Amino acid sequence: MAARNIAPDTPELRERWGSFSFTDANREKADWHIRKYPEGRSRSAVMPLLDLAQRQVGAETDTQGWLPLPVIEYVAEYLSLPVIRVLEVATFYTMYNLVPVGEFHVQVCGTTPCMLRGSDDILEACYARGMKKGHTTDDGLWTLTEVECMGNCATAPMVQINDDNYEDLTTERFDKVLDALAAGETPKAGTQEPGRHTSEPSGGPTTLTAMVDANHDYRSEW
């Protein structure tokens, strides 16, 4: 896990984000989240609210969004929580960005299954484009983070970019995805293996083969 740090509390930061407040649409969503919990338990809604705030920051800055301190304070006040409790949550979960990120947040999984299937090559491909772990490229397009297991081991190696996963990657397939994103297109999310739909065995089923077309009663064969 990459070392995380809170963005420093500077006058510029305060000036830029000090007046942050939810848009009407987000306020409605926030209240909807709060209503999911019983009276007096509104603090439970801290995670969805932080996510909403991060997305709103993203929309305002045309990036994936992050959580500046004044925004964290705003969420704390919205839920009448001590700020430190909200900051604890924001710093604990890695999907909350504590520093600004680029338009595309490239999260490369480097855990064992992905590594065995070639995540090092994927990282090399990122470096080739000028990305650096924990940094945003100068054009503001890419932010690279190496993350731990995202639960897509069956389709390793995988990369999460913004809200989508791209799986079964090779350097070429990955480059294609990045090119498409940079060109403003929306590449197909999920597995990039031709002929594969999701995480089913590649090359067709290896078990329960008789069940592929129709229901089959295996009981007599036990």
Added chain:
Amino acid sequence: MPKVKVDGQEIEVPDGATVLQACELAGKEIPRFCYHERLSIAGNCRMCLVEVKPGPPKPQASCALPATEGQEIRTDSEMVKTAREGVMEFLLINHPLDCPICDQGGECDLQDQAMAYGRGATRYHENKRAVTEKYMGPLIKTIMTRCIHCTRCVRFSEEIAGVDEIGALYRGEDMQITTYLEHAAKHELSANVIDLCPVGALTSGPYAYESRPWELKKTLGIDVSDAVGSNIRIDSRGREVLRVLPRINDEVNEEWISDKARYQVDGLVRRRLDKVWIRKKGKLAEASWDEAFKAIARAKPQGSIAAIAGDMVDCETMFAARTLLKACGSDLVESRQTGMDYDVSNLAAVNFNSTFAGIEEARAILIVGSHVRWEAPLVNVRLRKAAKRGAKIFVVGPEWETTFPATFLGEDAGVLGNLPSEVTDAFKGAEKSAVILGAGGFAAGAHGAAMATASTLGATFNALHTAAARMGALMLGFASKGGIADLVSAKPNVVLALGADEVDWNRFDGSLKVYIGHHGDKGAHAADIILPAAAYTEKAGTYVNTEGRVQMSDKAIFAPGDAREDWTILRALADALKVEVGFDTFDQLRAAMVAEVPALGVEGLADYGEMPAAPAGASASGTIGYPIKDFYLTNSIARASVVMQRCSDELLHGDDIKEAAE
């Protein structure tokens, strides 16, 4: 009442007990870091692992496991030994081995438990983690690399202090304990996290690198910074008090003390009166005891001498002073320095009758004129506990930042005669309830009205004093009917000020003002003769706290310079005035005092009898104000203390005091 077997010994444990508590009942020691009796259970240090059957075949964290019928617990098996060694080894992976330069050395849980339960050596040879220091205010010194993430400090500030300011940021190996943006911890009990910290991560700032615990002489004392009478341990070396720590007393302070009680002691070596001074031509000049006594005798004190006791005086001193006055044929005594004149004919009416432990049970509480957080921080802890158990709390007086949900009913004491239905309803439904009258309420003359309110609401009446000496003084009859005004109108030739710093001395212009005290503060500035006396750490004494609990304090060190214990000064003055007081030793003095007020000879709650009926037609009006303007500077010792001054500047007045560049 489940029955469990601990190491083969069958015992019955209370319902709801944990396995750890069961083991303790069976007399087994369970090592622990995160578990603390007064905090919620976290279960994150894993040091308390034991073997429990039935259950999964692995060690269990005993602090978080409820004891159930028929459990077989083993604390002495090979598995438990290995588990403890393993946990200890993991804890020590990132813990620096800097015990020789660590202030916790000698009183460190990790050190002790590593000796008792750890393996001899580590097998780890990677790099250790390092964490930057976190600023937590002028009192708490942090060396966060030593932190083992037990989160006791986080739980303390959230649960006990009620000010959520410490938190654990990041996760896993990167976890760091800090306050929000490293702001100073701003509450009155913040330094208790130093005692809670099982390692040397949070240590005492002012006491940093002063001494090792085994060098210190430990004396059992009573705190005098407020009227709670916190039980303290005074740690001294040679002639200096180095620190004050809380002692456990569940009835009084549990195991906390306020920051003022803990850190005012550096004021004991500053601005001390250690010589006799006499005012000559408007200027104080050094003198001898003899000269001073002669000057007092010349002022014709016979029949015309008054005594005013300060807020930190022990009962023995006041008794000695009163005896001396009686021998001189006077009974002009007063301890309510600021001129309050409430009725003290029945002590039950000026006592905290619910008791501190009892107030937790109250379900409705009305506070009249008390900034409890400042006047008695440890009572505030109890109020917070009551509120957490569902008590509704109302406050009459200016708003202050409470640590519990409270409704403010305005600043006008007149509201007592016309309480909103919200209040009366809350009291109607409450099995136990209390009215607390604070110093602000007394000063506003709301005593009678508050008593009347308590009796109409069916609540227990409580007086919350701010002076450690108050209840003792009242038990000794150290009060006049009209308050200090009685003394003023008597125009005494001589006024003895026993550490009295809050009196308006201009009212005693014609009198010879003799200040018997330990600090060159307001009282000494106004005095004509100064006789240096002992502070609370320098004399044995009896103190009565605001709930009427008689407690005795021991002498830790000797007073500096020519300063003497107060009673010896009064005894010598008796000789100079050629009167007989009937005691020559401290034991005789105490015996005489107990003979007159037997309750002062028995430690524990004094019995004041039945609560009297409220005075007929009592009513209150007028705006309530709080007497304490600055929590950190309420008495002469605290005002002399550099640490308290710094706390006041930084925490209350927001002056940004930069750390000196090291």
